[in-house]
Amino acid sequence: MLHLRVISPAAQTSALLRVLRADGGVTHLTVARGAAVDPAGDLVQADVAREAANKVLADVQALGIVHTGGLTVSAVESVFSDAAERATRAAPGDPDDTVVWDELLEETHEESTLNVTFVAFLTIACLLAAIGVATNSPVTIVGAMVVGPEFGPLAALSVALFRRDRPLARRSVLALVAAFPVAMGITLVATLVWERFGWITAEEVMAAHYIDFIYQVGPFSLVVALLAGAAGMLSLVSAKSAALIGVFISVTTVPAAGYAVVAATLGEWQRAFQSVAQLAVNLVGIVVAGVLVLALLPRAGRRYGPFGQVVQMFSGRPRR
Structure with missing residues (x-):
């Protein structure tokens, strides 16, 4: 998974939370009101399934927060959480086959x-x-x-x-x-x-x-x-x-x-x-x-690339 850390101006936090809550690949969502000092605003953090990361990052950047606040993304080595498992299952594809373009x-x-x-x-x-x-x-x-x-x-x-x-x-x-x-x-x-x-x-x-x-x-x-x-x-x-x-x-x-x-x-x-x-x-x-x-490899908007289709054919794993 990826860890998303956003410094959001207070006026944009509600819109940001709506975007994050709307995606099933997002979990462990937290908000610290007024925690950010420079730039001033709220601190919003979440874990995002790699398969959902391209859409989530695009939606967050569309809010213009990269200009008024700040956006940081880092890889998470290990996550022990049923909520994280559900987020991974909700996102289409396989995390190892996903290209996070940003x-x-x-x-x-x-x-x-x-x-x-x-x-x-x-x-x-x-x-x-x-x-x-x-x-x-x-x-x-x-x-x-x-x-x-x-x-x-x-x-x-x-x-x-x-x-x-x-x-x-x-x-x-x-x-x-x-x-x-x-x-x-x-x-x-x-x-x-x-x-x-x-x-x-x-x-x-x-x-x-x-x-x-x-x-x-x-x-x-x-x-x-x-x-x-x-x-x-x-x-x-x-x-x-x-x-x-x-x-x-x-x-x-x-x-x-x-x-x-x-x-x-x-x-x-x-x-x-x-x-x-x-x-x-x-x-x-x-x-x-x-x-x-x-x-x-799979691209945004497509669940499986040619490699993934072959793997699915022979592995018998259900497509999400």
Whole structure:
């Protein structure tokens, strides 16, 4: 379930309560008159079934309270209540299959922001990837995959394409287009220094067969990117963080960028171009898979998407 916390001007509280009471997916409704100080007003709180959240949030925002008061939504990990069970049963669909769009948009908007922190993480990841290439270390490559923050903008771009949200699309593309060249440029300088010290040699890189998968583009490159993108989007809409970590380890984005830099400094242009191709395949595959997942999952006003219909067919569970 989701916990809804609203600061409502006293004049709008009655209308807000009517909206919340009218939806069977809302429970644990409480009001504290005059409890809010800034902005001034009443504090209204409720728990909302995920399946009902899109409609409830839309109805509350239609009252204009986001401009005159405040609206906060947070996930509730555990709820022990018969009333909550009734609210969940009253809402159509399954909570794990429900995309709460306001929640997803807020998260992807934050993750797609181009700032110093994003560039710093991407740079560190590229440097780790370059070190992994130089030392023939798959463990270091995996570390670079986990540190890389690039899935955020890719997921945001998937959401933007699905919803035709041009501002979010521009924001996501800007984060990727601006951050990758900066990170790769810093990695280029560092790699040249390491080569000058003799820490990286062409012979060692060419003999590093444990990490050949980084630059070798094949049909499974796209397959893995599609599967990882699908798993990543599912983890975002269902709040499965453990699955998202697995996605980071699956895709060859940052390692390909790091390998391209190292290969270019050593004059191994074929491997450099192959690495760039690997990077492009992974980026495109993740975005395409994210869009497909959003298209197949249930949407507002529709109880079950294609996935849900198949599950219902074989599980025998009654439709609510």
